[in-house]
Amino acid sequence: MSGGLEGPDPEERPTPEGRRNSQGIRIDPEVEAEPESRRAVLSALVEHVPGVLANVSGLFRRRQFNIESLTVGPTTDPDRARITLEIEEPEPGIEQAKKQLQKLVPVIAVTELESNAIRRELALIKVDGAAPDQVGAVAEMYDGKTVDVSQESVTVEITGSEQKIDAAVETFGRFGIHEIVRTGTAALERGTRKTT
Amino acid sequence: MSEHTTQPPETEAEESTDAAAESDATSEPTHVTSGATSTVRALENAGIDVMFGVQGGAIMPVYDALWDSEIRHVMMAHEQGAAHAADAFNVVSGQPGVCLATSGPGATNLVTGIADANMDSDAVVALTGQVPQHMVGSDAFQETDTTGITAPITKNNYFASDPDTVGDTVGEAVALASAGRPGPTLVDLPKDVTNGPTDREPGMPQTPATYTPQDEAEDEAVAEAARAIEAAEKPLLLFGGGVVKADAADVARQFAIDYDIPVVTTMPGIGTMPEDHDLCLSWAGMHGTGYANMAINHTDLLIAVGTRFDDRLTGGIETFAPSAEVIHVDIDPAEISKNIHADYPLIGDAGRVLDQLDDALAAAPDADEWREQCQTWKDEYPMDYAAPDDEPLKPQFVVEALDEATSDEAIVTSGVGQHQMWASQYWTFRDPRKWISSHGLGTMGYGLPAAIGARLAADGDEEVVCIDGDGSFLMTVEELSVAVRENLDITVAILNNEYIGMVRQWQDAFFEGRHMAAGYSWIPEFDKLAEAFGARGWRVDDYDEVADAIEEALAYDGPSVIDFHIDPAENVYPMVPSGGANDKFALSEEQL
Numbered sequence: 001m002s003g004g005l006e007g008p009d010p011e012e013r014p015t016p017e018g019r020r021n022s023q024g025i026r027i028d029p030e031v032e033a034e035p036e037s038r039r040a041v042l043s044a045l046v047e048h049v050p051g052v053l054a055n056v057s058g059l060f061r062r063r064q065f066n067i068e069s070l071t072v073g074p075t076t077d078p079d080r081a082r083i084t085l086e087i088e089e090p091e092p093g094i095e096q097a098k099k100q101l102q103k104l105v106p107v108i109a110v111t112e113l114e115s116n117a118i119r120r121e122l123a124l125i126k127v128d129g130a131a132p133d134q135v136g137a138v139a140e141m142y143d144g145k146t147v148d149v150s151q152e153s154v155t156v157e158i159t160g161s162e163q164k165i166d167a168a169v170e171t172f173g174r175f176g177i178h179e180i181v182r183t184g185t186a187a188l189e190r191g192t193r194k195t196t
Numbered sequence: 197m198s199e200h201t202t203q204p205p206e207t208e209a210e211e212s213t214d215a216a217a218e219s220d221a222t223s224e225p226t227h228v229t230s231g232a233t234s235t236v237r238a239l240e241n242a243g244i245d246v247m248f249g250v251q252g253g254a255i256m257p258v259y260d261a262l263w264d265s266e267i268r269h270v271m272m273a274h275e276q277g278a279a280h281a282a283d284a285f286n287v288v289s290g291q292p293g294v295c296l297a298t299s300g301p302g303a304t305n306l307v308t309g310i311a312d313a314n315m316d317s318d319a320v321v322a323l324t325g326q327v328p329q330h331m332v333g334s335d336a337f338q339e340t341d342t343t344g345i346t347a348p349i350t351k352n353n354y355f356a357s358d359p360d361t362v363g364d365t366v367g368e369a370v371a372l373a374s375a376g377r378p379g380p381t382l383v384d385l386p387k388d389v390t391n392g393p394t395d396r397e398p399g400m401p402q403t404p405a406t407y408t409p410q411d412e413a414e415d416e417a418v419a420e421a422a423r424a425i426e427a428a429e430k431p432l433l434l435f436g437g438g439v440v441k442a443d444a445a446d447v448a449r450q451f452a453i454d455y456d457i458p459v460v461t462t463m464p465g466i467g468t469m470p471e472d473h474d475l476c477l478s479w480a481g482m483h484g485t486g487y488a489n490m491a492i493n494h495t496d497l498l499i500a501v502g503t504r505f506d507d508r509l510t511g512g513i514e515t516f517a518p519s520a521e522v523i524h525v526d527i528d529p530a531e532i533s534k535n536i537h538a539d540y541p542l543i544g545d546a547g548r549v550l551d552q553l554d555d556a557l558a559a560a561p562d563a564d565e566w567r568e569q570c571q572t573w574k575d576e577y578p579m580d581y582a583a584p585d586d587e588p589l590k591p592q593f594v595v596e597a598l599d600e601a602t603s604d605e606a607i608v609t610s611g612v613g614q615h616q617m618w619a620s621q622y623w624t625f626r627d628p629r630k631w632i633s634s635h636g637l638g639t640m641g642y643g644l645p646a647a648i649g650a651r652l653a654a655d656g657d658e659e660v661v662c663i664d665g666d667g668s669f670l671m672t673v674e675e676l677s678v679a680v681r682e683n684l685d686i687t688v689a690i691l692n693n694e695y696i697g698m699v700r701q702w703q704d705a706f707f708e709g710r711h712m713a714a715g716y717s718w719i720p721e722f723d724k725l726a727e728a729f730g731a732r733g734w735r736v737d738d739y740d741e742v743a744d745a746i747e748e749a750l751a752y753d754g755p756s757v758i759d760f761h762i763d764p765a766e767n768v769y770p771m772v773p774s775g776g777a778n779d780k781f782a783l784s785e786e787q788l
Contacts, residue, residue: 004784005769007577016494018518024536062348099530105352108406
């Protein structure tokens with residue numbers, strides 16, 4: 001095929017020094033390149049309008065942010081809701097997620113919660129009903145309670161950190177878990193510090 | 197220009213003088229009586245005087261309200277054309293472009309144009325009809341989830357639910373589209389809302405309370421960036437489309453001249469710096485000039501203004517400007533360090549932040565050697581092409597002939613593909629808002645409807661030239677009927693190689709020349725097609741016919757089409773292969 005221009009070949013041209021990593025950060029070639037992922041809890045105060053949850057979840061899907069959990073609920077202001085998101089991303093991705101979230105027009109404010117923020121999840125765990133007393137004892141061990149008992153099953157309610165729920169689920173596993181539902185993380189800053 | 201197509205003929209209006217006196221829109225505005233009239237009033241309040249659209253069932257109340265309005269409505273052939281026309285109207289005029297469509301297919305046909313506007317940050321407002329609210333969710337005739345479909349490709353969208361507030365919502369959509377970083381907005385208008393009664397006058401358009409773009413960068417950050425500029429040995433300015441959006445081209449070029457810093461632009465930033473200025477290295481990226489790409493990869497300080505570091509600009513991230521610190525000026529915080537890490541992030545309006553930098557700078561950088569180096573690259577990698585008499589017509593020659601024959605004020609639109617690259621490489625742009633193209637989305641078929649929008653936005657004297665490809669032209673050729681009906685003075689120059697040329701070029705380079713679905717074994721005779729539409733048409737095969745055809749087409753006061761049959765083997769160079777290093781651009785196929 002024809003076409004083409006005059007000039008030195010690519011290999012005859014000087015090559016600039018340096019390099020960037022895949023996040024576009026200029027890196028010292030001797031230093032480790034790729035940042036590691038970390039878990040972040042984002043709290044977004046949003047206008048309580050139709051479509052806002054779809055918009056937020058759609059944003060995370062289309063920009064391929066790795067979402068671990070998402071909860072949404074009303075606040076004391078009927079016009080506002082709070083969305084709590086847990087994401088797992090390298091540092092630039094977390095920053096980008098915050099900024100993209102903030103950019104949505106119905107989003108009023110976004111903050112990343114401190115690592116010591118109060119984080120709670122609720123789980124309902126329905127296990128086999130053959131040994132209700134033992135189930136109750138285990139529930140007590142996790143500060144949970146039995147909320148429903150039938151011939152075939154016992155359902156317990158546990159609240160706590162994600163790790164605590166994970167541990168409880170593992171422990172209840174020996175009774176035989178029929179069904180389970182988890183809410184995802186809700187979180188607030190400690191003390192007088194405002195979440196958003 | 198033709199008459200307002202939605203106005204009643206004079207004779208009808210004279211029949212009942214009583215009614216005419218009351219409903220004469222020119223002397224006294226009609227009262228708001230419905231959601232639809234409120235919608236139109238909101239557009240009038242926002243200063244909208246042109247819109248582009250296609251009628252249909254669910255949007256009919258709004259069209260009916262337009263009957264009494266001074267707003268000029270251009271009836272397009274296809275909703276995609278309406279969105280592109282509105283987009284180009286915005287880019288040329290700086291005013292929001294408004295398009296109108298019915299529900300269902302009308303709305304989905306807008307989607308490509310809305311996505312295009314979203315990628316290029318163009319202020320486009322789409323108004324779509326919707327089935328009545330009591331039928332929403334029932335899979336009613338021509339129902340589609342328009343706000344759901346367009347959420348990812350709009351800055352924000354709205355589902356209007358109340359005749360009393362629909363006008364304010366439309367006003368907000370118009371205001372938001374232009375504010376901060378511009379972008380498309382959409383209001384979905386259920387028929388019961390537009391038909392519903394209200395006498396509530398909408399207020400003046402206002403942006404939502406949650407939208408608060410930052411105009412000025414922090415002084416401390418500006419001062420740090422200024423110190424970096426003063427110390428730079430190889431500074432380079434990169435002007436993107438944001439400089440155009442912010443109407444900051446004058447400030448930007450003065451900044452470059454005052455501090456004697458070479459400039460490259462992105463493709464949407466073309467014209468922010470006059471391309472024939474000594475400091476201008478033209479545009480960088482995949483098919484940018486060799487000298488722009490050498491400069492961008494050898495600079496030690498890249499001062500990027502209003503750009504989102506698209507992959508067509510950067511090539512491979514790892515090798516992009518690898519030894520440069522980056523100053524990034526942008527009004528959208530989310531663009532900072534999205535693709536390229538900003539060492540000096542400056543959030544704010546392009547013009548304002550450049551003024552801040554100007555105030556903070558004590559001296560120009562000492563960059564004599566660097567400027568010489570840039571000049572050397574200009575000499576080493578000239579954009580000179582060969583055009584031997586015994587070979588078919590070269591597209592570059594056609595572009596240069598068009599540039600030569602038109603004034604400095606001429607506006608150029610294009611489709612997407614090889615012709616787009618030749619147009620942007622070989623036309624010498626001296627001002628912003630003159631190069632109107634589909635950059636981010638790469639929408640073939642953009643050129644002709646864009647020329648219609650550009651013509652409506654232009655003051656009148658400047659030529660509007662659509663440099664199109666044969667493939668692109670075929671995608672939206674129906675809009676030629678609009679140009680004829682509205683007698684719009686546009687000149688379409690088709691660089692016809694009977695191929696989807698850019699695909700054919702990639703097949704040659706990367707797919708062993710297997711031309712799968714790239715060539716047209718038969719293609720319409722575009723000059724005759726133009727005549728069938730009612731436009732003027734020419735066919736040009738030889739060099740000696742080029743100038744005359746261009747002269748005749750430009751002289752014709754109406755739409756004209758010149759079908760230039762160009763060398764089908766010609767390829768676009770320089771070329772940075774996808775993901776490659778900008779400074780390793782290929783100058784010919786052997787180097788790929």
